[in-house]
Amino acid sequence: MYTMVLLLYLQQGVDVTLDGARLRGAYRDRSACERAALSLRGAVPVPGSYGAAWQDVVCMRVARDVRVREAAPLDLGQLLNTRPPGVCQGEGTWRRLAQLCTRR
Structure with a gap:
């Protein structure tokens, strides 16, 4: 699909x-x-x-098996600030995500 x-x-x-x-x-x-x-x-x-x-x-x-939901663009930075990931990885494709992670 x-x-x-x-x-x-x-x-x-x-x-x-x-x-x-x-x-x-x-x-x-x-x-x-x-x-x-x-x-x-x-x-x-x-x-x-x-x-x-x-x-x-x-x-x-x-x-x-994925349903495509038409929606407004998501503000990834805001989402990561309000719901930080449990684990921040710093290698491979996750390097950019790790830069957005906040340590709590």
């Missing part, structure tokens, strides 16, 4: 920022996801004080 991750980019002056990311839909295979993503890629209306705005879409694989 696949889902789409919608990525919103905004340009102000010479700086480009990823302003948001959210999930959309569940698709049986990658080709179905890519077909649905075609119309979602490209320029979007530009907010005031910005020079450009566009959306990109990435199709990513998820396990078949």
